[in-house]
Amino acid sequence: MAIRRGRGVAAINYPTGMNLGGDPTQALVHSTPTGNFMVTLSSVDLGQGMKQIMAQICAETIGVPTDRVVIDTADTDTGPHCMGTFASRGTHRAGNAVIQAAKEARQVMLEVAAEELEVNASDLETDGQGNILVKGAPQKSISIFDVALSAHFKRGRSISGRGMFLIPRSYPEKETGAMKPSTCYAHACTVVEVEVDDETGEVTVLNVKNVFEIGRALNPRMVEQQLVGGSWMGISHALYETTEPYYPSRDHGGTDFNQYLMPGPGDLAETEIIVLERPSADGPFGAKGPGEMCANPQIPAVANAVFDAVGVRIDTLPITPERVLRALKARAAG
Amino acid sequence: MAKVPVQFTLNGSEKAEFIESGTTLLHALRDKIGDTSPKGGCHQGTCGACSVIIDGELRLSCLTLAETCNGADIRTTAGLAEAGVLHPLQRAFLDAFATQCGFCTPGMIMAAKVLLDRTPNPSREDVVEALSGNICRCTGYEPIIQAVLTAARANSQNAA
Numbered sequence: 001m002a003i004r005r006g007r008g009v010a011a012i013n014y015p016t017g018m019n020l021g022g023d024p025t026q027a028l029v030h031s032t033p034t035g036n037f038m039v040t041l042s043s044v045d046l047g048q049g050m051k052q053i054m055a056q057i058c059a060e061t062i063g064v065p066t067d068r069v070v071i072d073t074a075d076t077d078t079g080p081h082c083m084g085t086f087a088s089r090g091t092h093r094a095g096n097a098v099i100q101a102a103k104e105a106r107q108v109m110l111e112v113a114a115e116e117l118e119v120n121a122s123d124l125e126t127d128g129q130g131n132i133l134v135k136g137a138p139q140k141s142i143s144i145f146d147v148a149l150s151a152h153f154k155r156g157r158s159i160s161g162r163g164m165f166l167i168p169r170s171y172p173e174k175e176t177g178a179m180k181p182s183t184c185y186a187h188a189c190t191v192v193e194v195e196v197d198d199e200t201g202e203v204t205v206l207n208v209k210n211v212f213e214i215g216r217a218l219n220p221r222m223v224e225q226q227l228v229g230g231s232w233m234g235i236s237h238a239l240y241e242t243t244e245p246y247y248p249s250r251d252h253g254g255t256d257f258n259q260y261l262m263p264g265p266g267d268l269a270e271t272e273i274i275v276l277e278r279p280s281a282d283g284p285f286g287a288k289g290p291g292e293m294c295a296n297p298q299i300p301a302v303a304n305a306v307f308d309a310v311g312v313r314i315d316t317l318p319i320t321p322e323r324v325l326r327a328l329k330a331r332a333a334g
Numbered sequence: 335m336a337k338v339p340v341q342f343t344l345n346g347s348e349k350a351e352f353i354e355s356g357t358t359l360l361h362a363l364r365d366k367i368g369d370t371s372p373k374g375g376c377h378q379g380t381c382g383a384c385s386v387i388i389d390g391e392l393r394l395s396c397l398t399l400a401e402t403c404n405g406a407d408i409r410t411t412a413g414l415a416e417a418g419v420l421h422p423l424q425r426a427f428l429d430a431f432a433t434q435c436g437f438c439t440p441g442m443i444m445a446a447k448v449l450l451d452r453t454p455n456p457s458r459e460d461v462v463e464a465l466s467g468n469i470c471r472c473t474g475y476e477p478i479i480q481a482v483l484t485a486a487r488a489n490s491q492n493a494a
Contacts, residue, residue, distance in 0.1 A: 046435060047433075047434035047435025047436060047472055048434065049434075221431050222431065224431070225431040225434065225473070225477060226434070228473070228474050228476055228477060229434065229472045229473045229474040230474075231474065232473075232474025232475070232476070233471075233474065256376070256378075257376060257380075257381070258376055258378055258380045262469060262471075264465075264466050264469065264475070265461075265462045265465045265466060265468075265470075265475040265478070265479060266462045266463070266466055268474070268475055268476060271474070271476065
C-alpha cells in the first residue's frame, strides 16, 4: 500500500456555437441624442463578461471610447433575437452581429458629420476619443456629441444600425457523411500530476498546467479569469461533482446543493495558464469561444494521470475513492 | 401573528422595524430594510453568500433571527464604501478580477473583512481558512485569495 504519483495529458478541440437549426444572433445599435451608443441584445451576461466585450466591440467599430457604449440585454421578449448564451457562442455570434450593426450606425454618423463639415463622408475618420476629423486636416473636426445633436434635432437622421449574424445549418453529405458542424474551434491541452493512495483510493491533484488556444483574447484579463475558474471547475468535475452521490437508489440522493460536493478554497491545486492567440477567420476581431472548453481537458487528463499512477482506467465520473478502489480490486482479481 | 419590534444599527444608521417573529435577519435586511447586498443562496447556512458582521463577528444572516439582533451593530458590504471611495477589499476584488457572476462576492468580502480586522497581515493559509465557509462557482477561488492578500498589503502600507 502506497501513495503513487502519476501524470496525465489530454488535448481537445472545442467548437464555437452549435449546429442545430441554424444559429443566429441579432443586434441593434442606435445613438442617443448626446452621442452615446446603445447596443440592444437578447444575449445574456451571466458573469462571463458579455456586456464588457460587446461594449469593446461596438466602441472599436464605431470609433468611440468604450464608456460611450451602453449594453442593454434587458428583455428576450421584446429585444432582438438571440439563440442564447450557451455553446460558447456569445462573443462569436453576438460580437459579429454587433460589428455589423455598429458599421451601419457609423456610416450614418459619418454622413451626418459630412453634412455638418461640408465634406465627403469618405474623407472622414474617427479619433477614438469622441471626435470625427477630416483625414489629413485634423483641425477640421466635429465632436460625435454635436453630430448626434444635429442628427436628432436638425437633420432628422437616425444614427443606427442593424446586425444579424447567422451560421446556417450544416447538413451531412449523403454519400460521405461529411459536414461542417462548426466554423471555428478553440483548442486546449492540459497536463495534470496526481497522487493516488492505493489504500484509500483518494486522488489528490498536485498541479495543473493548461495551454488554451482561444483566438484573439478581446479582454486578456477577463479571458484569464475565465480560464482560471474553468480549470478549477474541470478538476472539480473530474473528482468531486455529481448529482447522484448516494446509492443504491436515487431515493437516497441529495435534494439540493448542500449535498453537492464542490471543492473549496482549501482544495486548490497549483495551476498554470498559458494563452495562445491564433485569431479565427470568422470571429469578431479574431475571437473564438473559450467559455466551456476551458473546463474540459482537465477531466481526461486526471483520468489518464490516475491510470499512470495505479494502472486502472476509470471511465465514470467523478473519479471517487470508491471507484478507484473497486477498479484496483477488480484488477487484482484478474 | 403579532409583529415584534426590532431595532439595530446597520452600517452606522439606526434601523427600526416591526417584523413577524421568526423572520431571518437576511429577510429583514433584504425585504424590509432594502439592503440587498447579503445574498440568499442556500438559506441553510452552507454557502456563505448571506454573511454579515454582527458586533464584530462573522454571521450567517440566513440562520440568524432578526429579533435576536436588538441593539446589535450590523455591517454589510453595502456599507463598506465611504463617500463613494471603495473599501480596499472592494478595490482589490475589482483589480484582481475576483468576481464573475458576483453572487458570492458580498459574503466573501464580509468574511475577508473580519479576517483583516483581526489579522492585518494574514498568511495564505489564514485567508483560505477565513474563506472556507464561502462557496464560489465561477472563479476557482485563486483570484479571491489573491485579492484578500492584496488588500491586506494595501492596508498595511496605508498604516505605515
